[in-house]
Amino acid sequence: MSAHSRSLVLGVALSLFSFVPRAGAEDPQTVLARAKAASGGAAWDGVRTLHSKVRLETGGLSGTAESFEDVRAGYFTDAFQLGPYTGAEGFDATGSWSQDGTGDVTRSDSGDDREGSINEAYRRSYSYWYPDRRPAALTDAGTRQEGDRTFHIVRVVPAGGRPFEMWFDAATGLHDRTVEQTAKETRTTSFSDHREVAGLRLPFRLRVTNGDPQFDQLVTYELYEVNPEIDAARLTAPKPRLDDVSLADGALSTTLPFELINNHIYVDVQVNGRPLRVMLDTGGVNVLTPASAEALGLQGEGSFQARGTGEKTESFGLTRVNEVRIGAATVRDQVFYVMPFRDLDKVEGVPLSGLVGFEVFKRFVVRIDYAARRLTLTRPDAFQEPPGAVAVPFTFDEMTPQIEGKLDGIAGKFTIDTGSRSSLDVTRPFAETHRLADKPGKKIEALAGWGLGGGVRGLVTRSGLLELGPVQVPAPVTTLALQKRGSLTDPYVAGNVGGGILRRFTVTFDYQRQQIWFEPNAAHGEEDVWDRSGLWLNRGDDGYRVEDVVHGSPAAAAGLQVGDTVLTVEGKQAKDLPLAEARDLLKGAPGTRVHLQVKTGDGAPREVAVVLVEMV
Incomplete structure (x- = not known):
């Protein structure tokens, strides 16, 4: 496992420090030359390969990992065991790959993974000392002070990668940490306990953090080997093994x-x-x-x-x-x-x-x-292509299929997610970059979804046309995410396509060949309907709990408030009525009156009528 390795099991990242502006910029090459000299100098010139073994500690578990690295190419393989979980990941001439404990191998081509892997290959090849290996733009990022320690910071943008910072201790010249913003978090890897190995000064202790100490990953090196002979097969993705x-x-x-x-x-x-x-x-x-x-x-x-x-x-x-x-x-x-x-x-x-x-x-x-x-x-070996279906190729965004598509003519990558109830959720970065909130059309702010990590607020609107390869979906209900954290802040993804669109097709997923087949069904031509009441209801102890009321909506006009309990819907006891059926009633035709019995706090139940309207 390299001193620059990403987290092998979970991503993690950083707290903020005070910034001290410099009176004059320092040439990054001067900082890097000082770091190389402090780390072994010319001894690095002869390094071709590295092999290491480490102890891992994270999440209350301990385990081991082993790494093999082609230093000059930046190729590597990391294999690990942590509690009941085993696996491997690496980077070769084709790109990044991961293998789970069953032997299955996946190549992810998400922007986050691709740029992160390019950065990792840059660091593993020590290209900041040997720029002919992998090019990058280097700029001085000033100094920062932590107590009595001063750090020189170099901002690095590898060709095809994303920006990250390298912090160097001004007193020792040694590389102290790397700070990198990933799709979902800022990740900091700190290096310490430097010792001499074959003329090199290498860190024997790493800490990877996202600022929440309970999820920090600690790495302690037990073995470094410099220039061992490494079989080429160890530095390429293994063949998938699916015999389970x-x-x-x-x-x-x-x-x-x-x-x-x-x-x-x-x-x-x-x-x-x-x-x-x-x-x-x-x-x-x-x-x-x-x-x-x-x-x-x-x-x-x-x-x-x-x-x-x-x-x-x-x-x-x-x-x-x-x-x-x-x-x-x-x-x-x-x-x-x-x-x-x-x-x-x-x-x-x-x-x-x-x-x-x-x-x-x-x-x-x-x-x-x-x-x-x-x-x-x-x-998979018995699969026959469904007649009349349209095949759309996909790549993997980690484990989720991702299709090249367009939203109202704007190109982007869209994940295909049966785990989402929505039709289309657009990520905040994509919406902001293309100023989608400023485009014509009605928009309402609402609690528009709920998943791991809680509710999702957004601007609900209706797009003109979603294209998933050759598949066209007209007028989908679209949520422009307002989240500041979570998967809908991923800058590499345009949007997430959920069950509201997928239910209009028979969908066949072929993960081994990386194709999705779409066959329109009877629901394909139906209007995409969003809630027409302005309510978000969850199951409560005595009925449904009102979690959100859209401003100016029929529910607001009827006097409903967040925290209210809906006791009956059209005379049916809410505690006995499936929540999905209640939600369908609130999607009824505009002008429909939906009668509810509602209670606020310990107050007496009251009867209200919500007159449905087209919200978007």
Whole structure:
């Protein structure tokens, strides 16, 4: 594992320090030359390869990692074990790759991963000392003071990469830390305990942080080898190994029903022989709620940080499951996250036991027939292209498929996400860059979604045309995200396409060939309808809790307030009425009067009528 390595398991990052302006800029090459001299000087000129072994500590777990590096090319492989989780990641002539504990290999081509990998290759090749290896723009970024320590800072932008800072201790000349803004956080890697190895001064201790100490990653080096012979196979992505799946009786495929609730797909599965109903999420990992894990006699190990669409983060642990059965398909020996999904059962209005997603999609061709509510898993070698369907190629944004598309003629990358109920959520950076809020059309600020990390506020509007390759979706309801944190702040992504659009098709996902097949169904020509009441309701103890009331909406005109409890809807007890049905009623035709019984605090129940209107 290199002294410049990214976090192997989870991304992490930084606190702020005081900035001290310099009277005169210092040539970055002077700072870098001083750092090279302090780190071994000319001894670096002969370094071709590095091999290292380390101890890892993070999230309450400890483990080990081993790295092999081609220093002159910047290629590397890191393999690690942490609690129940094992895996590897690397960078070769083709790009970055990752391998999970089952042997599956994925190449991500997201902007975040691509630019981050280019930066990593730049650092691993020590190109700041050897600019002929990988070019970059270097500028002086001044000095900063921390107590009695002064740091010279060099801003680096590798060709094809993104900016990052290198901090050098003014007293010792040694490289003290790297600071890099990723898609979702600022990540700081600090280096200490420098010791001499083969004429080089190398750090024997690293700390990676995102500013929240409980998720820091500590790395302690136990071995460095300089210029060992490294087999070329160690520095290329391994071949995928997917021998942990089977279909009963030699079948080529299996088909099972699913429920569509709030545009989310719920399937019945068996985990270690116990029946559970889980959500199917194209980009999600395997997840169990703590209650489900406990019922299975499993316990999460460690405490790690997860980010979703909401602005907050959640903690999760890791556990291992013997087998998951989906219809006649069995997937064995899988790592699951144990995560509470705080409040999502209230948001969905139904119990949520967990998720299955990427691991299933990677092993089968997955066909989702939204109209018939049928899910089919097919062996990739037995898959036949669906006649009449349109094939759209995709790349991976980490584990989520990502398509080149256009929104009203503006090009961007759009993730395809069955785990989202929305039609289209546009990221804040994309909306701001293209001034989408200033374009003509009605816009309302509202609580427009809810996911991991909490509610999602945005400007809800209607776009003209969404193009996903050759697939066209006219007039989709579109949310322009107002989030300051979370996945909808990713500057590399234009938007997230969810179930509100996907339900208009039969969609077939072929992760191995990286294609999605779209077949329009009977819902394709229907109008995309957003809520017409101005209410966001979640399940509460005595009915539905009002979480949001849009200013100037029918709900506001009827006197509803955030925190109110809806007791009945059209005479039906809210505690007995599925929340999804209530939401459908509030999408009724404009002019429809929806009668509610509402209570504010400890006050007496009152009857109100919400007259629906077209909101966007």
